[in-house]
Amino acid sequence: MRERAGARMILHPVPGPQRRVSGVRRLASGLRRSFSEFLGLPVLIVAAFVVLAGAIDRLDNDAGPRSAWSPLRLFLSQYVGDTQSAISMLSTIAGSLISVTSITFSILLLAVQQGAATLNSQIVDHYLRRRANSAWFGFFVGVSLFVLITLVQTTHTTAPVFGVMSSTLLGAVSLVALVVLIYTTIDQTRPATAIATIREAALAARACQLPLLAASAEPVGAGPDGVPIPAATGGYLARIDAGGLARALDSHPGRTLALPVPVGRFVPPGSAVAVLTGPPADPALVAAIRACLAIEEQRDVAHDPAVGLDHIATIGWTAISTARSDPAVGAIAVHALQRLLHAWAAPAPRAATSRIVYRDRLPDQVLDAIESLIVAAAESRQHQSLALILRALALSLPVLPDRQQDGIARLVATVAPSLASHLPTRMLREDTGLLVAAFRRAGRDRSADHLSEILAHVVRESRDGVADPS
Incomplete structure (x- = not known):
């Protein structure tokens, strides 16, 4: 069913038989x-x-x-x-x-x-x-x-x-x-074995995702203004058949397909799961595109690396926050996220001339998971967990590409208030200094100065509190 909305045509899912x-x-x-x-x-x-x-x-x-x-x-x-x-x-x-x-x-x-x-x-x-x-x-x-x-x-x-x-x-x-x-x-x-199993599953799922990235191009600029293709049913986008999409587009030249929804995200019924640009949409092409986008009730661990990433982040959050307050398990989760950050740091091969456009969000999602653990450490006042996270970022920063270095620099905005909520223990001062030194070696003096100012402020406030107990 088609309906014009302004200058765009929206392809509504057909009710009745399609629902059955x-x-x-x-x-x-x-x-x-x-x-x-x-x-x-x-x-x-x-x-x-x-x-x-x-x-x-x-x-x-x-x-x-x-x-x-x-x-x-x-x-x-x-x-x-x-x-x-x-x-x-x-x-x-x-x-x-x-x-x-x-x-x-x-x-x-x-x-x-x-x-x-x-x-x-x-x-x-x-x-x-x-x-x-x-x-x-x-x-x-x-x-x-x-x-x-x-x-x-x-x-x-x-x-x-x-x-x-x-x-x-x-x-x-x-x-x-x-x-x-x-x-x-x-x-x-055991926590170490369980988290290692989840990490290995995430790495295997990433390997299954590489053909999709190799057959698609990274989007540039804002999203395309084309014809939205709504989902026929609600659920999680479990898998994307890149080969099927390529074959469908080959039989319809002049069209480009953008996939704004990443694998693993929830898709409400009727929401846009793809955007088709070019000549007017062919119903057969729309049906072929929908058939290549598997929407299911659960996320697919075998094809969605973000599932394992989210599981490790949830375990780390539960361990570091006051929900459980278990720094040992939190340390295992931090190290697992650090290993995933290194494993997924190298840019995946992409097809710049492909007519399929898909954004690879996974490297940024690893940093989002680490940022969540920083917030949890601020909530629970676990100074050793925050120090471990800062040390992990300091050791990883020199070997990461610019995109991940930019992401770590952005984390300073979250690290600053978390650091200010802790007492300046020796461990926290040393690991903060490691991150400051790593920023300076990477030529990111602004982030280093900001973090140094926060650390100096925390140390000063602590000394003033000791000098004046009232």
Whole structure:
């Protein structure tokens, strides 16, 4: 549906059938997300154990008379006994596996919940996304199902030698593996491990985002004045198919597409998700553009590096602020943000002549996260956390490009009132001096002078307060 507003044409989403289609897409998106996050690998592992149970049952049924058995089968048969003994053994193994596994899984879920309560609720998301965790769950469920299937098949098998011995071996391996699973789960709830996992997920998502940046150009000046393409449904912009957008524009020459909404941002229903400039918009082109912009109910950790960045910033904010007051966890978050600042400092390759325009906001978002921690340190009066942040900025400033150096210089406006709210401890004075010296070496004397004046003022006020207790 089209409507003219002044000199611009607005393309409204079509109600009715399109909304029904969006419901189907939402269901499909939920299934895709659950299988990509967790269910896919366990389902494959369980299916493999089911196939293995059928194959071993076939071997037992095709063994023939005892005189035709192989030496291995004859050796193993002395530990199995008759069919009734095999059923009794398999029943014991199956019951033990199900009981121990269910109790262990309950304890592990409580441990993950406690870790999420201590750090951040998104810890659960990253726990589910780890392939090792989903593989362990699939293994234990698959082994339990294998033993149950073997138990049922034993009733029609004369000598279930391989079935019983395989079940016994897998049961023993499962009990040993439980120890490994318990340790790895508890280890993942440690602050250092959890934050490192989130950081690695953010780096992997950034690598997935590079093709979009390589196929698009950085915008110059104000946003384009073209035809807004509204979102057919509300949600988060989870992914952008740069290849699909390029193919759609190739079939419609003379048009340029601007993407003002970054990946991960919430898109209200009907708001502009893209701006198309050039000749009048073709409905087929608009539909193709919408199909390349995936709007979902949740942000996509695998394609949105800002998700992990926000999670680390939230953990750091909670630890540094009075919400938890845990400087140790706050230090881990600061160092993780510093590593992301260095990892994303180099400008990503862009296509200057591309007809797709997209702004890369991620380097600035890292500095925004660090600025939030500065505010949290001011609120909680954690001088050691503020000193650590200033030291991190001082050590990073010389090796960062001009864009990030400009961003750190802008942070002085936030650092100044935060510094003024603290007592001038030795740690805070030394690390502030490091940042001042880094600014001067970088030729940013204005920022250095401003920070030096604030530090001198804080020291002077502290001495005056000591000299005059009243």
